[in-house]
Amino acid sequence: MHEFIVKKIDLTYTDDAQLWDSFRNGNSHAFSHIYKVHVQALFRYGSKLSPDTGFVMDCIHDLFVDLSRHRTTVGITDNIRFYLIRSLKHKILRNLKKLHKTDNVSDYPFLLEAAFDERLHEQEVNLHKRRCLRDALNKLPERQKEIIYLRYINDFKNEEIAQIMDITYQAVRNTLHKAIENLRKSISKEDIILFTLIFRNQKIIDVKE
Amino acid sequence: MKEYSTYKCADFASNQAFINWVQHPDPNSDAFWAAVVTSHPGLEKEIEDAKLLVQSMQFEEKEFTKDDAQALWHIITTDTHKKNKTIVRYLYAGVACAASIAVLFGLWQWLGNNSDKQSDALVEFAANTARPVTTGNDIQVVLSDQTNYTIATDHSELKYDEKGQLTVDSQEVTQQQIPTTKKEEIKFNQVIVPWGKRTTISFADGTRMWLNAGSRAIYPVEFTGNKREVYIEGEAFFEVTKDASKPFVVKTGIIEICVTGTSFNVNSYPKDDNLSIALVTGTVEVKQKGKEQITLKPNQAMHIDKKTLAQELLEVDVFDYICWREGLLRFKSETLKNVLRRIERHYAIPVAIKDTLEQYHISGKLDLRNNIAEALDIVAKLAPIRYEITNNEVFIYKSDRL
Secondary structure (H helix, E strand, O other), rough: OOHHHHHHHHHHHHOOHHHHHHHHHHHHHHHHHHHHHHHHHHHHHHHHHOOOOHHHHHHHHHHHHHHHHHHOOOOOOOHEEEEEEEHHHHHHHHHHHHHHOOOOOOOOOOOOEOOOOOOOOOOOHHHHHHHHHHHHHHHHHHHHHHHHHHHHOOOOHHHHHHHHHOOHHHHHHHHHHHHHHHHEEEEEEEEHHHHHHHHHHHHHHHHHH | OHHHOOOHHHHHHHHHHHHHHOOOOOOHHHHHHHHHHOHHHHHHHHHHHHHHHHHHHOOOOOOHHHHHHHHHHHHHHHHHHOOOOOOOOHHHHHOOOOOOOOOOOOOHHHHOOOOOOOOHHHHHHHHOOOOOOOOOOEEEEEEOOOOOOEEEEOEEEEEEEEEEEEEEOEEOOOOHHHHHHHOOOOOOOEEEEEEEEEEEEEEEOEEEEOOOOOOEEEEOOOOOOEEEEEEEEEEEEEEEOOOOOOOEEOOOOEEEEEEOOOOEEEEEOOOOOEEEEEEEOEEEEEOOOOOOOEEOOOOOEEEEEOOOOOOEEEEOOOHHHHHHOOOOEEEEEEEEEHHHHHHHHHHHEEEEEOOOOOOOEEEEEOOOOOOHHHHHHHHHHHOOEEEEEEEOEEEEEEEEOO
């Protein structure tokens, strides 16, 4: 469904820059298309920053009302999703700050929970590894979770992630590497156990022979 | 292809082309990565793990339906041309939860027609005493000696101690001692909460009862015997102190709710078409004449249709049922009529629906701590209505838009 809408738009607007320009020139059709295509991703990303659905919707609402009211003065972009996600994040963090009357928003939460459909993986070894990965993903620090989400779900490049998270490109790279290595540890441990089990069985067989 | 010889699992898993292949494989990329594995046999394990890692990047997402998106878009476009912004969370909080059909119940008429079948002293007492006076301004406590005590505060607190001594907002209220010779004759107290007020009653056993606007409760001065029985008309929330030897029974005439220790909400206004019981913690047993006894679990609600007496058991977000204690009102697919009834009771002003609007079901959240105009403004966004407020009445009309 989501892809269908994207494709439909691609017929009308060749790229993001053109679509964004149409919106800035007052094309309401372009504006509603931007909303339709991106609101789901915005809601999902926003819901990672706050568990309060009403609050997240308020922030998305404010973001689009502001865009619409100030369309003549908003900057240009050739990556609308990046522009919107970054703006939404600023809005959410600013509002959280107001709500909790705190200046310390650098340790905001990232409510990411791994999921996988157990029915899809019949292979016992893989199933077990998947479970380990799921648990390891859930245990990652908040910022590693955020990078993973932006990288693998939103398909953002490291440069874009750096801007959204307000950290350096190098920090994104290193943190992502660290996160993946953390995850891999969780399954390589399993390999060792599995290997020992197989090895032991082998020995028993050897003795019998 | 030489560039991959130094790659480790983490390098593959964060490589754009690699991620693209795992997430959206096609014959070209399949061939390419197969070739990489063949030319770097030592990397097979690294690539296999990297593939599994990327495949595992799947996360739980909250549901945001097309309807939610449309509703939010509607508010965005209307707000674009206004000075102020709507606070969406009052309109649509909880949209991403499972929908439920909320129905409420009134029992007075039923009780009136069938009171001969009730042999119960408490229910009989209720049937023979006056209905709550909704126009009165103060909370009334009718004591066992028929003396009236009125309370002028909006959210009062009544407390009974072990001897049956009543204090209201920390002030002692004397009531006639029950003569020991007549102890078998149970004496009742009655609390009547008018529109616009709420109250809390603490019983000697520690059980607490919150009464919403336009409700009344009848209960014995002391819980003697092997049951703790309370009669309710309107809406009440209970936190029952555990005592397995002395079950707590809430009666509404049509149903009995039997508990040992639990917290739950009962909604049974005479004017409403439905009754509901929603359970927060513990378990309760619901007994309805001629029906099988049903046990509710936490986050379940039972709705009973007043006309057909049909029961409906639902999985719900119980916060919808109990947030009235905080002056909030949250509803999902609720009839416009029921929402307006609640507004009427809360603001203590009659709301007259002038056009046929019964068919509208609305979802949203109202902060009833604001004034009535603010609450009605929000309702007017959810349903095609307009309203007029006069000195002592509110009129609801169908609006032309939509």
